[in-house]
Amino acid sequence: MADESDLFKGAMGALGDVKPLPREKQQASLKKAVDSNLNLRARREAATAQTARELNPLGGEFVDPVDPRDPIEFKRDGVQNGVYRNLRLGKYQVDARLDLHNHTVEMARSVLYQFVRDCMEADVRCALVTHGKGEGRKQPAVLKSCLNAWLPQLSEVLAFHSAQKQHGGLxxxxxxxxxxxxxxQQNWEQHSRRL
Incomplete structure (x- = not known):
């Protein structure tokens, strides 16, 4: 039985114009480029940014500013008006709270996304996020404006509304x-037993 390398050499020789490389050119140069550290760092940053976007879908570098004195509100199609009214009036028990005071926008984005995920894991239906009004600042209501842009991007969020005075107001x-x-599943099982 012929060796595979001999078969390969025979096939290449049969083509006629195929010649082996000289021995000194058979080795590839493994010298690193001078800017390889820069390339490596740029690739790492790009990969990290891509991973962060995949892990946290909250986007929007530019958000429409909200006035500190304006309420923010949102309701998905399918949410009953009575349910939304009860949310707006603060009639639901708040099962989880998040305080975003002293957070940067990027920190708030990450913390909010994780908070919503944690709430889903813990079967929380109503949560309260305190972000402040941001009055008297150079850029007023930055976190409030960001929340108004980010929350509709999360499919887990059915509705939101500025809180009542006793829970932090605007x-x-x-x-x-x-x-x-x-x-x-629990609701389905509970209601199917009644029938």
Whole structure:
């Protein structure tokens, strides 16, 4: 039985114009480019940024500014008006709270995304996020404006509205979250037993 390298050499020789490289050119140069550290760092930063976008879908570098004295509100199609009214009036029990005071925009983005995920894991239906009004600042209501832009991007958020005075007023927001799959299954089993 012929060796595979001999078969290969025979096939290449049969083509006629194929010649082996001289021995000194058979080795590739493994010298690193002078700017390889810069390239490596740039590739790492790009990969980290891409991973961060994949892990946290909250985007929007530019958000529409909200006046510190204006309420923020949002309701997805399918949310009943009575449910939304109860949220707006603060009638639901707040099961989780997040305070974003003293957070940068990037920190707030990350913390908010993780907070919503944690709420879903813990079957929280109504949460309160305190962000402040941002009055008297060079750029007023930055976090409030960001929340107004970010929350509709999360499919888990069914609705949100600025809080009642006793919960922080215009410096806080109620968030209504969808039921987790576990809660949906429990409700289905509970209601199917009645029938």
């Amino acid at each position: 410096g806080a927001t109620y968030i209504l979250l969808r039921k987790s799959e576990r809660k949906r």
